[in-house]
Amino acid sequence: MEQVAQVRMLTIDDLxxxxxxxxGIEDDYVVRIFDRLIDSDSHELFGLFHEDQMMAVAGYSLFGQNKFAMLGRLRSDRRYQQRGHATKLLQPIIDHLRERPDVGWIGANTxxxxxPARRVLQKLGIDQGPVIHYLTLNQPDKLVGQTPGPVWTEVEDLNKKHELLNSLESNALGMFPYECYYPFPYDDALFTDEYIAxxxxxxxxxxxxxxxxxxxTKKYDYSHVKYFWNDHYTQPGFFETLLDHWNKNPENVGCWIxxxxEGFKHIPxxxxxxxxxxxxxYGIWK
Known part of the structure; x- marks a missing residue:
């Protein structure tokens, strides 16, 4: 009789x-930083095992004072694919997160x-959210169609920064781009004093x-832009402001936007x- 696959949290001995x-992943970063992921308080990794064979691995990362859990780092052994292993592995991870009282939202970005990944998330009951286009402005000399204007005024007061975030009434993005590749619901738990500063x-x-x-930093350094409207090209000075920030941070390879x-459609x-x-x-509130 075939033994049932088991899921458990990984330790350093599982490397x-x-x-x-x-x-099939060359130079897998999960392997390279495995020890840091295992030792971290904000990351966990789980494996799906059959006897002594690890057939799949996945995990989650916590953000916003542990309120938000992002699933990720899913990879499977190609010799054992097409057997529903992703669902078998992710369901216990989600169950684990549901039991954590500090976690309020569980999501994934794909x-x-x-x-295939979207079908798995749907099967797991994770709701579909907004489509996001990640673009890096790295050849500003080729920009066309933007409305010229002066560089916008920098805000340095911490309380004023919080006031601006709290003043947003309509968010065209439908989310908050906390980091490159890590969008979350627009929520005050993400807006810590340290992050805002x-x-x-x-x-x-x-x-x-x-x-x-x-x-x-996601392999390279970026000026990560968070803008909550679709009028990038009609706001005078918007791109001058981005380029001014980039000029002040020349180590960055470009402006990640x-x-x-809808905003993507407006790019000429x-x-x-x-x-x-x-x-x-994708995401679901507990």
Whole structure:
């Protein structure tokens, strides 16, 4: 009789089993930073095992004072695919998160075209959210169609920064781009004093718009832009403000901008950007 696969939290002793998996991923960063993930208070990894064989691995990361849990790092051994292992592994992880009183939201972020992953999330009862386009402005000389204007006024007062975030009445993104690749619901738990202090805020001359830029590293350094409207190209000085921040942070490779599906349609020419395949956010409140 075939033995039932088991799921358990990984320890540092499981590294050889992870390394033995045939995932097809060259230089897998999960293997490289495995010890840091295991020792971290904000990350957990789980494995799906059959006897002594690790067939799949996945985990979660916590954000916003542990209120938000993002599922991720899912990879499977190619020799054992098409057997529902992703669902078998993720369901116990979700059950584990549901039992944590500090976690209020569970979600995942995947490529729009990753139909197998989206089916798994749907099967697990995780609701579909907004489509997000990740673009990196890295050739500003090719920008066309933008409305020129002066650089917006920088806001340095911490309380004023909080007031700006709390003043937002309508959010075209449908989420808050906390980090590159890590969008979450727009929620005050994410807006800690430390996070806000490390972010640069700019207000437009008529004070009807603001933009937040925070330096972030995802392999490369970026000026990560958080803008909650779809009028990037019609707001005078918007792009001058982004480029001014980039000039002050020359180690960054470009300005990472999260566009909504509607905002993406308004871009007149993509030549100035490095364009990724669209992503889609899934999530559910407990």
């Amino acid at each position: 050889p089993l992870l390394q033995a998996m045939d995932t 490529h729009l075209g990753n139909i 490390d972010s640069t805020f700019y207000v437009s001359p008529d004070e009807s718009r603001f933009v937040v830029i925070k330096n972030d 999260d566009f909504s599906a 020419d993509l030549s100035a950007y490095d364009v990724q395949e669209p992503w889609i956010l």
